[in-house]
Amino acid sequence: xxxxxxxxxxxxxxxxxxxxHVDLTYRCNExxxxxxxxxxxxxxxxxxxxxxxxxxxxxxGVLFLTLSGGEPLLRRDCFEIIGHARSLLxxxxxxxxxxxxxEQEAARLRALGLEQIQISVYSHRPEIHDAxxxxxxxxxxxxAAIRFLQSQGLKVTVANVLMRGNLRDSEAVQKxxxxxxxxxxxxxxxxxxxxxxxxxxxxxxxxxxLSDVFRNPALVGDAEEFCAPPAPVDERMMEGIPCSAGxxxxxxxxxxxxxxxxxxxxxxxxxxxxxFLDIWRDSPQLAxxxxxxxxxxxxxxxxAHLGSCTRCPGLAYMEGNMRGPSSAxxxxxxxxxxxxxxxxxxxxLSDLAILVQIQTQPLAAAV
Numbered sequence: 001x002x003x004x005x006x007x008x009x010x011x012x013x014x015x016x017x018x019x020x021h022v023d024l025t026y027r028c029n030e031x032x033x034x035x036x037x038x039x040x041x042x043x044x045x046x047x048x049x050x051x052x053x054x055x056x057x058x059x060x061g062v063l064f065l066t067l068s069g070g071e072p073l074l075r076r077d078c079f080e081i082i083g084h085a086r087s088l089l090x091x092x093x094x095x096x097x098x099x100x101x102x103e104q105e106a107a108r109l110r111a112l113g114l115e116q117i118q119i120s121v122y123s124h125r126p127e128i129h130d131a132x133x134x135x136x137x138x139x140x141x142x143x144a145a146i147r148f149l150q151s152q153g154l155k156v157t158v159a160n161v162l163m164r165g166n167l168r169d170s171e172a173v174q175k176x177x178x179x180x181x182x183x184x185x186x187x188x189x190x191x192x193x194x195x196x197x198x199x200x201x202x203x204x205x206x207x208x209x210l211s212d213v214f215r216n217p218a219l220v221g222d223a224e225e226f227c228a229p230p231a232p233v234d235e236r237m238m239e240g241i242p243c244s245a246g247x248x249x250x251x252x253x254x255x256x257x258x259x260x261x262x263x264x265x266x267x268x269x270x271x272x273x274x275x276f277l278d279i280w281r282d283s284p285q286l287a288x289x290x291x292x293x294x295x296x297x298x299x300x301x302x303x304a305h306l307g308s309c310t311r312c313p314g315l316a317y318m319e320g321n322m323r324g325p326s327s328a329x330x331x332x333x334x335x336x337x338x339x340x341x342x343x344x345x346x347x348x349l350s351d352l353a354i355l356v357q358i359q360t361q362p363l364a365a366a367v
Contacts, residue, residue: 019064031134044254056276058088068095098145123169156182163203237307238295246289264314303342
């Protein structure tokens with residue numbers, strides 16, 4: 001067992017929130033077509049409120065802190081917040097589009113000792129990247145920020161969200177990241193907006209194209225192993241938890257609302273009205289999330305993919321039932337292995353229907 005796995009297991013057994021994701025703002029200087037956020041400011045937490053929250057989280061045992069948005073650097077107090085987080089010994093990762101990072105900002109981030117900075121790049125081609133962000137010149141400015149941050153010795157991860165508009169560019173983006181000395185992370189998942197609006201799902205790539213991604217060694221490593229049939233379901237899988245959301249991790253919005261995860265918009269409390277630790281320990285909603293094991297999932301417990309599926313309870317929740325299957329994850333499991341999932345069978349999809357849909361559209365968008 002690695003040190004990280006040991007820490008997670010220990011945190012889970014003790015009920016410690018090992019990691020937290022805090023969005024400092026939903027405001028953004030880009031308007032990415034796939035974004036799941038409403039960018040209007042509905043009353044963000046003040047500097048003092050965020051500083052107090054950070055102190056409460058540190059006391060509760062949070063170690064890994066992700067600061068994001070929107071675009072977090074739009075807040076004038078962003079560096080003050082990062083500095084306070086570092087003074088509390090948080091391991092800080094910053095998610096930004098990089099557009100506002102110049103030499104001065106990069107120097108300040110280096111001085112603050114950030115562990116990692118994640119920056120989204122959607123394509124190596126300006127006409128594609130800028131069309132997605134709806135900000136002319138954004139690719140040029142983002143790449144300049146990455147190169148400068150790398151030159152300052154900071155660790156940068158290039159995040160590449162895959163959708164219909166850029167699905168042919170993933171290998172080129174990976175090469176671009178490698179050429180700049182940055183890490184690369186591919187994500188083929190488009191999620192509904194936090195409001196529940198599902199119109200953005202039209203941007204999900206067709207399953208036939210997802211299949212090409214899952215069989216590309218340059219993107220997934222050992223494609224044969226990655227696409228292997230699922231292992232037999234055993235007792236450990238039945239007793240397992242779906243993911244870390246609500247167990248050792250949580251998400252807090254700019255307005256103080258606490259959720260199990262940024263992709264799991266189940267309201268569990270508000271840190272403006274209650275102490276962070278009180279919500280973490282006493283929220284009935286978090287207690288419900290924590291009660292769920294593989295064996296408690298009516299459909300997924302009978303699925304061959306139970307132990308290998310990336311099933312997201314948040315996406316399932318946005319489809320109407322946190323204990324139900326996530327259609328997007330059903331699709332990924334099927335496309336990856338060729339084995340039909342219990343969720344697909346439950347929706348009455350025949351083998352013929354699946355074969356027809358895989359040639360034309362995301363299976364998840366068809367239900």
